[in-house]
Amino acid sequence: MLFNSLNYLVFFGTVAGLYFTLPHRFRTVLLLLASYGFYMAWEPGYVVLIWISTAVDYVAGRIMGASARTRVRRAALGASLAANLGLLFTFKYYGFFRDTLESVGLQGVLPASDLLLPVGISFYTFQTMSYAIDVYSGRMPPERNVLRFALFVAFFPQLVAGPIERARRLIPQLADRHGFDYARVADGLKLMLWGLFKKTVIADRLAEGVDHVYAAPGGHDGVTLAIATVFFAFQIYCDFSGYTDMALGAARILGIRLMDNFNRPYFATSIADFWRRWHISLSTWFRDYVYLPLGGNRTGPLRWRFNLAVVFLVSGLWHGANWNFAVWGGLHAGYMILGQLTAPWRERAANASGLARAPRLRRCLQIITTFALVNFAWIFFRAETLAGAAAILRGLPTGWGRCLLEPGAFLAALDALGMPRGELALGIALIAFLAAVQAAQSRGPIRERLMACPRPLRWCVYSLGLWSIFVLGVFRQKEFIYFVF
Amino acid sequence: MIRFACHAGLFLLANLAVGLGLLALHDLRLDFAPWETDSALLRMPRGADARVILLGSSRAQLLSRHAPHHQAFETAAGGKVISLALPAGGGVRPARLLFETCLARGNRADAVVHVIEPFVFYNAGANDYHKFVYTEPLDPVFLRALLRDRYPYRRVLTYLRSKYSWHWWSQRAEPLGELAESLAPRDVTPERIADRFASLYIYGLEEERFALYANEVEAIAARCGEAGIPYLLVAPPVLLGEEPGKARMETFIAGLQDRHPHVRYIDMSQALPDPAMYTDLDHLNTAGALAWIAALGDFLEDALSDC
Numbered sequence: 001m002l003f004n005s006l007n008y009l010v011f012f013g014t015v016a017g018l019y020f021t022l023p024h025r026f027r028t029v030l031l032l033l034a035s036y037g038f039y040m041a042w043e044p045g046y047v048v049l050i051w052i053s054t055a056v057d058y059v060a061g062r063i064m065g066a067s068a069r070t071r072v073r074r075a076a077l078g079a080s081l082a083a084n085l086g087l088l089f090t091f092k093y094y095g096f097f098r099d100t101l102e103s104v105g106l107q108g109v110l111p112a113s114d115l116l117l118p119v120g121i122s123f124y125t126f127q128t129m130s131y132a133i134d135v136y137s138g139r140m141p142p143e144r145n146v147l148r149f150a151l152f153v154a155f156f157p158q159l160v161a162g163p164i165e166r167a168r169r170l171i172p173q174l175a176d177r178h179g180f181d182y183a184r185v186a187d188g189l190k191l192m193l194w195g196l197f198k199k200t201v202i203a204d205r206l207a208e209g210v211d212h213v214y215a216a217p218g219g220h221d222g223v224t225l226a227i228a229t230v231f232f233a234f235q236i237y238c239d240f241s242g243y244t245d246m247a248l249g250a251a252r253i254l255g256i257r258l259m260d261n262f263n264r265p266y267f268a269t270s271i272a273d274f275w276r277r278w279h280i281s282l283s284t285w286f287r288d289y290v291y292l293p294l295g296g297n298r299t300g301p302l303r304w305r306f307n308l309a310v311v312f313l314v315s316g317l318w319h320g321a322n323w324n325f326a327v328w329g330g331l332h333a334g335y336m337i338l339g340q341l342t343a344p345w346r347e348r349a350a351n352a353s354g355l356a357r358a359p360r361l362r363r364c365l366q367i368i369t370t371f372a373l374v375n376f377a378w379i380f381f382r383a384e385t386l387a388g389a390a391a392i393l394r395g396l397p398t399g400w401g402r403c404l405l406e407p408g409a410f411l412a413a414l415d416a417l418g419m420p421r422g423e424l425a426l427g428i429a430l431i432a433f434l435a436a437v438q439a440a441q442s443r444g445p446i447r448e449r450l451m452a453c454p455r456p457l458r459w460c461v462y463s464l465g466l467w468s469i470f471v472l473g474v475f476r477q478k479e480f481i482y483f484v485f
Numbered sequence: 486m487i488r489f490a491c492h493a494g495l496f497l498l499a500n501l502a503v504g505l506g507l508l509a510l511h512d513l514r515l516d517f518a519p520w521e522t523d524s525a526l527l528r529m530p531r532g533a534d535a536r537v538i539l540l541g542s543s544r545a546q547l548l549s550r551h552a553p554h555h556q557a558f559e560t561a562a563g564g565k566v567i568s569l570a571l572p573a574g575g576g577v578r579p580a581r582l583l584f585e586t587c588l589a590r591g592n593r594a595d596a597v598v599h600v601i602e603p604f605v606f607y608n609a610g611a612n613d614y615h616k617f618v619y620t621e622p623l624d625p626v627f628l629r630a631l632l633r634d635r636y637p638y639r640r641v642l643t644y645l646r647s648k649y650s651w652h653w654w655s656q657r658a659e660p661l662g663e664l665a666e667s668l669a670p671r672d673v674t675p676e677r678i679a680d681r682f683a684s685l686y687i688y689g690l691e692e693e694r695f696a697l698y699a700n701e702v703e704a705i706a707a708r709c710g711e712a713g714i715p716y717l718l719v720a721p722p723v724l725l726g727e728e729p730g731k732a733r734m735e736t737f738i739a740g741l742q743d744r745h746p747h748v749r750y751i752d753m754s755q756a757l758p759d760p761a762m763y764t765d766l767d768h769l770n771t772a773g774a775l776a777w778i779a780a781l782g783d784f785l786e787d788a789l790s791d792c
Contacts, residue, residue: 462496467504470646470649471646
């Protein structure tokens with residue numbers, strides 16, 4: 001059931017209606033049943049995996065809470081990690097592992113598998129693992145209420161693509177009593193509307209050009225490839241942050257405040273800054289449960305670089321069982337390490353050139369450079385294979401002179417995106433609109449400023465959003481990109 | 486919660502009123518002749534006494550969508566023709582929905598001429614997923630018919646959303662005149678015929694699908710019976726030879742005639758074998774259309790005196 005479908009609208013409306021009608025004691029059961037129903041709309045059988053993850057982590061948490069013996073606690077944590085990582089390996093990485101073995105000449109060592117990738121498995125396994133680690137390290141007590149714990153694992157707004165919540169934030173909220181609050185429900189609806197706008201009006205529109213070019217990347221000029229890649233940068237942002245806004249909005253209506261996952265990532269001034277703004281729930285997960293346990297930056301420079309490389313490579317592979325994602329993660333690790341190595345040199349260059357005395361210009365250049373680097377890495381993320389990414393890299397430097405000097409060639413490069421010119425112009429206008437909105441957000445959340453306006457003006461803005469989705473939305477039941485991770 | 490529900494209701498109502506009001510203001514200005522639009526509802530009058538209501542796909546549309554053809558058809562039929570024919574393989578389900586809407590608008594006719602082809606009994610794209618709703622104006626009666634009929638909801642959404650597209654708000658009359666181009670005998674090859682069948686019978690020849698769409702024709706026949714209108718089924722002239730599923734269609738029509746005495750059928754599929762009368766394997770040019778119209782006029786006269 002996609003968030004951008006009529007089915008979800010009816011589903012969520014029904015669940016929210018029942019939620020506020022039922023007494024508090026029945027709400028956990030209602031949300032749990034709704035969450036399982038929501039998940040089973042994709043592949044009913046795979047709900048069993050959620051049950052396994054839930055059961056193992058609940059029992060492991062109770063054992064760790066009941067025992068003071070390190071050995072027992074460690075065994076319980078080990079069982080939790082083994083179960084969750086085992087599920088991930090079996091359903092997500094087995095085929096990749098087998099293919100890699102075969103590519104190095106070890107044919108037939110492992111049997112073939114035709115298991116489908118369960119939607120959201122990377123999200124809920126990471127969420128439950130964080131619970132087990134937190135209980136083990138004493139950051140939180142184990143949850144005793146099995147239904148509430150099951151709901152923490154399966155809470156439908158964030159089940160299939162995050163945000164990856166921490167148990168110590170989410171479980172207490174699930175226990176709280178949430179009455180109907182006008183302002184909170186209206187705020188949640190506004191978030192959902194904005195998320196739906198980003199997904200249906202921007203992301204799925206840009207997707208048409210991106211899909212067209214990346215389906216056959218070999219025959220295109222550099223201009224076409226560059227535009228398609230920039231389009232992908234905005235497509236994936238609007239797709240994922242659109243999903244997240246809808247998740248946050250739905251949860252907020254129900255009284256649950258999920259963590260923010262994005263903070264205007266394309267306004268980042270460095271790659272480190274980008275990762276503080278992009279998929280925040282995942283990057284903080286890796287920070288808390290991988291990077292810091294490895295020693296973080298409180299080690300020698302070589303070890304610190306090693307830690308960074310490990311975190312980004314694992315983060316890359318978390319996105320998909322494919323070498324493309326490993327290269328993508330590796331590129332970001334390389335950016336981070338190079339950024340750290342060249343920091344003194346860049347500072348000296350800024351002072352010598354006078355750029356240090358023009359902070360705004362310097363900031364602009366930093367944003368543009370970071371955006372370019374992120375886009376370069378997106379090529380590996382979006383290409384189907386490494387060969388496809390290589391074809392794009394080969395094509396990227398070609399045709400620029402011709403396209404910039406001849407208007408006809410430039411228009412042909414635009415037409416090669418496979419989008420009608422009106423749609424293309426609309427896509428570019430929407431990117432500009434998004435950039436303007438995000439620039440305005442730097443002075444505080446627009447939703448809050450909007451609340452200070454008179455009601456007729458607010459209603460006009462909401463109406464405009466609603467009609468934009470209705471008129472300009474692309475409704476082709478296109479899945480969210482992060483659903484496959 | 487009540488305050489919220491009131492505000493949300495008011496907000497939605499205000500939006501609905503503005504949206505529908507603007508659309509109604511725009512649509513009231515749409516006034517096209519039968520040969521100026523693909524929209525069946527824009528061509529459809531209210532409370533008219535017509536000689537013929539025409540149903541069918543693009544082959545039927547040839548009889549009316551081009552100015553000289555429409556005028557010739559009205560002359561041959563001896564009165565007003567209301568064409569509900571649809572382009573791009575308009576099937577029997579859209580035909581039934583439009584026909585019911587036509588009667589609901591208080592129109593009457595001496596005969597319903599349904600240009601029928603075997604492929605429409607097998608093609609879901611012509612029936613359940615046809616894009617005709619894109620060109621039809623927002624009409625409450627028609628919308629209710631779509632909803633009551635459980636027409637695929639994505640198509641119903643397309644129907645509503647398309648009314649707020651740039652295409653809808655900028656539409657102008659698109660008159661079609663004479664069709665001069667023609668085929669040569671060498672253009673009629675088994676390969677081209679096979680290609681054409683491949684596109685028309687893209688869903689194969691499933692009996693289950695046939696039964697489903699045969700029910701639509703049965704419903705049109707029943708509705709004609711209730712309204713006392715003769716229902717004339719016509720297989721149009723084509724250069725396709727023996728069409729797949731045609732025998733099955735004719736068996737069904739024979740049964741239909743047994744059940745409904747006001748149903749007549751004529752097979753004109755081989756009536757015009759000269760490729761010079763066609764623009765492609767299954768669409769006539771103006772010369773062909775005029776020849777077919779003359780033959781249809783004779784059939785109509787015979788059938789009406791017989792019914």
